Amino acid sequence: MSEQNFNTVPLHTPPLSVSSSSTEQNITGSWKYIQPAYHDRVAPCIAGCPTGVDIEGYMSLLRDGELSAAMELLQCENPMPAITGRVCNHPCESRCNRANYDGAVAIHAVERVLGDMILEEPLPHWTMRKHDERIAVIGSGPAGLACAYHLTRLGYNVEVFEKEEELGGMLRLGIPGYRLPREVLDSQIARYKAMGIIFHTGMRAGTDIGWPRLTTEFSAVFIASGAHVSRLLDLEGDCSRQSLRSGLDFLREVNAGGRPDIGKHALVIGGGNTAMDCARTALRLGAEVTVVYRRTRAEMPAIDEEIEDAAREGVKFEFLASPEKLSGTGGRLQLACTRMELGEPDAQGRRRPVPAGGEPLLLEADTIISAIGEDTGLHDLQAELADAKLAMNTWGCEKLARVFLGGDVAGDERTVASALGAGKRCAIYIDRQLRQQHGEDIPEERLEAIRIGGSESLSMARWTNSDPIMRVSPQNDVVQPADINTAYFPREPRHNDRHAALLKSFEESNTGITTRDALAEAARCYECGVCNECELCRIYCGEAAIQLDPGSGRFVIDLDHCKGCGVCTAECPRGALVMERLANMD
Amino acid sequence: MSQTIIKDRIPENELLMGGHLACPGCGGALAMRLVLKELGPKTIVVLPACCWSIIAGPYPQSSLKVPLYHTAFETGAAVASGIRAALDIQGQHDTNVIVWAGDGGTFDIGLQALSGAAERNEDFIYCCYDNEAYMNTGIQRSSATPWGAWTTTTPSKHPQATDKKDILAIMAAHRIPYAATASVSYPVDLVDKVKKAMSIRGTRFLHILAPCPPGWKFEDERAIDMGRMAVQSRVFPLVEVEHGTDWRFTMDPEHVPVQDYIRAQGRFRHLTDEQIGHISDAVDYRYEHLRDLAERSQAKV
Numbered sequence: 027m028s029e030q031n032f033n034t035v036p037l038h039t040p041p042l043s044v045s046s047s048s049t050e051q052n053i054t055g056s057w058k059y060i061q062p063a064y065h066d067r068v069a070p071c072i073a074g075c076p077t078g079v080d081i082e083g084y085m086s087l088l089r090d091g092e093l094s095a096a097m098e099l100l101q102c103e104n105p106m107p108a109i110t111g112r113v114c115n116h117p118c119e120s121r122c123n124r125a126n127y128d129g130a131v132a133i134h135a136v137e138r139v140l141g142d143m144i145l146e147e148p149l150p151h152w153t154m155r156k157h158d159e160r161i162a163v164i165g166s167g168p169a170g171l172a173c174a175y176h177l178t179r180l181g182y183n184v185e186v187f188e189k190e191e192e193l194g195g196m197l198r199l200g201i202p203g204y205r206l207p208r209e210v211l212d213s214q215i216a217r218y219k220a221m222g223i224i225f226h227t228g229m230r231a232g233t234d235i236g237w238p239r240l241t242t243e244f245s246a247v248f249i250a251s252g253a254h255v256s257r258l259l260d261l262e263g264d265c266s267r268q269s270l271r272s273g274l275d276f277l278r279e280v281n282a283g284g285r286p287d288i289g290k291h292a293l294v295i296g297g298g299n300t301a302m303d304c305a306r307t308a309l310r311l312g313a314e315v316t317v318v319y320r321r322t323r324a325e326m327p328a329i330d331e332e333i334e335d336a337a338r339e340g341v342k343f344e345f346l347a348s349p350e351k352l353s354g355t356g357g358r359l360q361l362a363c364t365r366m367e368l369g370e371p372d373a374q375g376r377r378r379p380v381p382a383g384g385e386p387l388l389l390e391a392d393t394i395i396s397a398i399g400e401d402t403g404l405h406d407l408q409a410e411l412a413d414a415k416l417a418m419n420t421w422g423c424e425k426l427a428r429v430f431l432g433g434d435v436a437g438d439e440r441t442v443a444s445a446l447g448a449g450k451r452c453a454i455y456i457d458r459q460l461r462q463q464h465g466e467d468i469p470e471e472r473l474e475a476i477r478i479g480g481s482e483s484l485s486m487a488r489w490t491n492s493d494p495i496m497r498v499s500p501q502n503d504v505v506q507p508a509d510i511n512t513a514y515f516p517r518e519p520r521h522n523d524r525h526a527a528l529l530k531s532f533e534e535s536n537t538g539i540t541t542r543d544a545l546a547e548a549a550r551c552y553e554c555g556v557c558n559e560c561e562l563c564r565i566y567c568g569e570a571a572i573q574l575d576p577g578s579g580r581f582v583i584d585l586d587h588c589k590g591c592g593v594c595t596a597e598c599p600r601g602a603l604v605m606e607r608l609a610n611m612d
Numbered sequence: 613m614s615q616t617i618i619k620d621r622i623p624e625n626e627l628l629m630g631g632h633l634a635c636p637g638c639g640g641a642l643a644m645r646l647v648l649k650e651l652g653p654k655t656i657v658v659l660p661a662c663c664w665s666i667i668a669g670p671y672p673q674s675s676l677k678v679p680l681y682h683t684a685f686e687t688g689a690a691v692a693s694g695i696r697a698a699l700d701i702q703g704q705h706d707t708n709v710i711v712w713a714g715d716g717g718t719f720d721i722g723l724q725a726l727s728g729a730a731e732r733n734e735d736f737i738y739c740c741y742d743n744e745a746y747m748n749t750g751i752q753r754s755s756a757t758p759w760g761a762w763t764t765t766t767p768s769k770h771p772q773a774t775d776k777k778d779i780l781a782i783m784a785a786h787r788i789p790y791a792a793t794a795s796v797s798y799p800v801d802l803v804d805k806v807k808k809a810m811s812i813r814g815t816r817f818l819h820i821l822a823p824c825p826p827g828w829k830f831e832d833e834r835a836i837d838m839g840r841m842a843v844q845s846r847v848f849p850l851v852e853v854e855h856g857t858d859w860r861f862t863m864d865p866e867h868v869p870v871q872d873y874i875r876a877q878g879r880f881r882h883l884t885d886e887q888i889g890h891i892s893d894a895v896d897y898r899y900e901h902l903r904d905l906a907e908r909s910q911a912k913v
Contacts, residue, residue: 045674052631052669513840517866561619565799566836568642569630587630591637591825592833605833 050587054569058590060605062563062583067555067601071133073479073504074121076444077110077172079103080487081118081133081551084140086558088548097144100137102487104446105175106168106214108145109197111138112206112536114443115329123507123554129520132539132547139544145213149220156181159245159460163187164231167195168442169250169433171215172449173456174223176486180457184223185244189230195252196434197442199278200300202307204535232407237414241428246456250449253434255403259295259396263352269359270352273304273397280307288313289392293361295319295349296397297326299440302333304395305341310530316342316389318349320366320379335525335535347387348379352394359394363387402435430456447483454489479504505554509601514562521547557581557602563594621800623649632675634667637832639822639839641667642796643741644676644712647820650806651737653678655708656695660688660722662714663748664741680712685721688713689729692736700735708810709736715756716746719777730786733814737806740779740817743824751827758847759894760887761879763827768882775894780853783817787856791817793848797839801850801863808852821848829878840865841873846899851906858912859905870895 069082080099087096100107111134122130159182163170166188174184192198193215197206219225229235231249240247256272269289273296279286292308294301297319305315317336319326322345326333337343347363354360364386366379416429432448434440454476458468476488480502487493521543523536539547564572564581571584572594595603627648634641640663648655657680659665665682669675683691688711696709713722718740726738745763746752753763755777766772783791790812794802802820809816823838825831830838842848843865850863870892874880880888 043671045669046672047674048629049631049633049669049673049675050629051673052633054631054633057636513837559619561622565618565622565646566642566796568634568638568645568835569632570626570628570645571630573626584630589636590832591835592831593637593835596833597836 053586055571055584055586055588055590058588058608060590060592060607061585061588062590062592062595062603063606064557064581064583064602065604066557068479068502068504069552069554069556070121070123070479070504070506071118071131071554073481074117075478076117076439076441076447076481076483077104077114078447078450078478078481078483078485079107079118079137080485080493081137082553082556083487083493085131085136085548085551086553086556088136088140088545089551089553089558093143097140097147098150099487100140101144101150102490102492103450103485104137105172105218105449106141106446107137108141108210109168109206109214110442110446111135111141111538112210112534113197113201115441117443123505123510123552124515124550126507127512127515128517131551132520132522135521135523135539136544136547138538139541142210143541145210145217149217152179152221154178154181154222155183157183157460159183160185160243161456162231162240162244162247163250164240164247165189165195165250165252165433165435166193166225166227167250167252167433167445168197169252169438169445169449170195170248171218172446173248173250173432173453174449175218175221176450176453177456178218178221178223180453180490182457182460186223186225187229187231187235188225188227189234191228193225193227196254199254199281200274200303202277202281202303203532204306204310205303207534232410237411237416241414241416244428245460246428246430248430248432248449248452248456249407249435250431250433250445251403251407251435253400253402253440255401256396257399257401259349259398261349261352264354269354269391269393271393271395273300273395274400276395277303277307280311285311287311290314291391292316292393292395293318293389293391294395294397296399297321297328298397298399299328299332300400301397302328302336304397305336306332306339308393308395309336309339309341310532312530313393314342315340316344316391318344318347318361318363318389320346320348321368321377322346325368325376338525344387344389346379346382347389348381350386357392359391361389361391361394363389400434400440402437404435404437407435450486451482451484454484454486457489477502505601510552510554511597511599514560514599515550515552518550520550552600554600555602556600558600560599562597562599563603566593566597568593618800622646622803623652625649625652627651627653627655627677629675629677631673632667632669634663635824635826635832637823637825637835638663638667639796639824639835640664640714640741640743642835643739643802643820643822646796646799646802647710647739647806647818648676648678650803651708651710651810654706655710656699657681658683658688658692658695658709658711658736660691660711660713660717661685662712662717662741663743664712664714666748685717687725688717688722689725689734689736689738692738693729693732693734696734696736711736711738713738713740714746715740715742715744716754718742719755719779723782727782727786730783730788730815730817733788735813735815737809737816737818739820741820741822742779743822743827744776745824745827747824747827758891760883760891762829762882763879771882778898780817780819780851783819784853784856784859786815788815788817789813790852790854791819791856792852792862793819793821793850795821795839795843795848795850796823797836798843798850798863805852805862827879829881830876834876838873838876841868841876844868845870845873846895847873849899849902851902853905858909859902860909861902861906 084096116134119130292313351362367382368377369380571588628645
């Protein structure tokens with residue numbers, strides 16, 4: 027370059043090279059073969075909840091201090107959280123991804139605290155009675171109450187028919203007061219009455235009110251008559267004695283306020299929840315109690331906590347003993363049991379007990395309570411309905427059926443949670459059917475879309491499009507423990523229930539946890555699978571390719587510059603981001 | 613730190629632009645982004661030769677929204693001294709001057725200029741983003757490469773035979789007002805240290821560990837995890853030292869075995885369990901020494 031040329035350079039040009047454009051024009055996003063995407067997924071607790079409660083959703087709202095929104099979301103799916111918070115077998119907790127880290131979130135305890143708060147609150151201003159249709163619900167147990175509750179909230183006029191004089195079904199007759207105080211049940215039912223549900227007690231469907239009348243006066247009938255027939259124990263000897271009682275009748279008597287004299291020694295036969303309830307109730311009547319069960323502790327179908335509480339209170343267990351023969355001398359009963367051992371697993375995977383040989387076990391008692399299970403009486407019901415020429419509908423598929431069946435009677439799992447889920451499911455089926463009769467087209471796929479995590483439980487929030495959790499794109503796959511980045515969760519032990527030292531009292535034995543601890547428990551929730559805007563993805567993006575879109579309030583990924591490193595996905599604490607293969611790479 | 617609190621502590625400033633030429637998962641690019649978030653737009657970056665000479669973009673592009681001076685390898689601290697002096701003459705005392713140098717430009721080639729500037733207590737922040745080798749020229753070893761590591765100049769049969777230089781102790785020995793280690797995996801600790809450095813006049817030194825997926829041989833998405841394990845295993849403790857004498861740990865996260873950190877990286881694949889045991893012993897020894905320093909500093913207060 028000559029001196030002449032050098033002088034022609036304009037004066038404002040600086041004496042060194044200066045950048046004049048940004049790197050943003052480089053489409054470095056073309057380097058990648060996988061890309062991140064926000065895919066809200068289903069938390070395992072929700073997938074494991076037969077009621078279909080959006081647990082992760084309300085925990086998230088609680089963490090944000092949105093107490094009333096949390097209560098609304100809980101009530102949207104669960105008609106009786108104060109009750110399930112006490113008596114549910116909480117399969118949610120065994121599925122919790124935190125279980126193998128520092129203990130599952132105490133979901134049941136949080137639910138109970140929230141449920142009690144809900145009972146203190148006035149009834150929310152829900153829109154009700156927007157349809158003309160009347161719907162009959164047979165049975166006021168958890169399934170019937172759930173169906174009535176959801177249908178009422180969906181705008182229908184619901185009438186419940188209960189054959190007993192008091193409402194609640196198994197909640198009142200089967201579950202003892204030390205597990206579920208009557209005040210809690212009563213105030214929950216009072217709320218249903220306040221919602222406008224009409225209850226008829228002492229009315230047995232089929233006799234006090236005939237099936238033809240039910241199906242003509244009502245647009246749909248939901249039958250949730252439960253399982254209330256105690257199965258009979260097949261024993262040699264005289265089984266007609268007063269001292270051999272059916273578990274359900276025994277609970278019914280005591281739960282109604284009776285305090286029968288059962289003597290000093292009671293034997294309870296069976297390993298389910300009815301057996302545990304009988305054993306702890308007998309203990310409270312002053313007896314020494316031994317539970318006799320054919321299998322071992324591991325095969326007991328009762329809720330684990332109930333077995334632990336029974337053992338803690340002093341109930342003794344005689345495992346691998348099958349009652350064979352009853353005899354009695356001088357007021358005392360003698361029960362001869364065959365010693366058993368565990369053989370091959372049965373259809374449900376439980377190992378079948380087979381006689382082990384050897385001397386029989388001889389037990390003495392003043393009272394023997396048989397709690398080996400309950401039957402539904404479904405056969406009789408089917409005969410009755412067949413006489414009335416009625417088709418039954420358990421899955422909401424038959425277009426013309428007016429009679430729907432759910433809960434214990436329909437073969438659902440014998441838990442309160444499953445009954446509540448069945449009630450909700452049938453409420454949705456009935457809603458769909460009635461709306462279709464009005465000309466709305468609600469395809470089968472819509473029902474598929476509201477299934478939670480591929481389970482049988484349905485989401486009422488999704489059905490009514492009222493989900494307060496803003497999900498980007500709900501995917502039905504369930505978050506696994508490996509999807510959680512535990513680096514962001516300092517170890518913090520779970521808050522456990524407190525137990526009152528009220529042995530042999532009918533007062534509530536489990537006193538729950540405090541509100542403060544419940545909020546701390548909610549903060550322990552991983553909030554699996556749903557973005558809670560913690561922003562770690564954005565903070566760790568070395569390309570500055572994740573930004574907040576002020577319009578939608580959501581994160582958007584600048585795919586022109588995202589190189590697909592996957593750091594955002596790896597660092598997401600809760601598995602709400604996934605790496606997807608680019609379509610053009612296949 | 614609980615994930616729900618982190619976002620509130622990271623400033624909104626976004627001074628790094630996309631389309632830069634860092635490898636996917638680059639710890640160095642993220643380090644710059646996080647440091648600039650705290651420093652803000654009134655910042656001049658002095659850049660001796662390093663990976664970032666490439667990341668900043670080819671002429672006439674720049675990936676930063678603040679002025680960045682490319683300088684010769686050995687001159688980072690000297691150029692920053694000059695820019696600082698010029699700004700001070702103009703009365704622009706509130707403009708931050710930082711040097712952004714790799715480990716080569718700090719531990720090896722730029723050490724003389726850095727030592728001279730620190731001796732004069734020049735008023736700038738010197739950030740060394742340390743990826744533990746000359747990465748952009750093809751993974752040649754530096755004096756920041758840890759013992760036992762593979763690089764292209766220390767192949768597996770003859771891996772790095774010397775220990776990583778203790779650059780923080782070197783800078784502390786200059787008795788500068790503030791020196792600290794930091795990591796992209798602990799962003800709140802990192803921006804807090806930048807903030808503290810900004811509140812101090814004189815030479816401030818930040819040693820930021822920047823995990824390098826291609827150079828250390830690990831999966832891109834584990835970049836943050838690798839930085840986190842470096843701190844958790846105590847291979848790279850997070851500390852700060854004031855005036856060369858007052859030492860303090862700033863983070864004490866849950867401990868993981870050194871083995872976990874070493875075994876996660878391909879550059880250490882040839883090491884035997886016994887050799888990793890030696891590394892672990894050395895890590896413990898240095899950690900004990902740091903703890904002594906911190907306890908002595910604590911006792912003085």
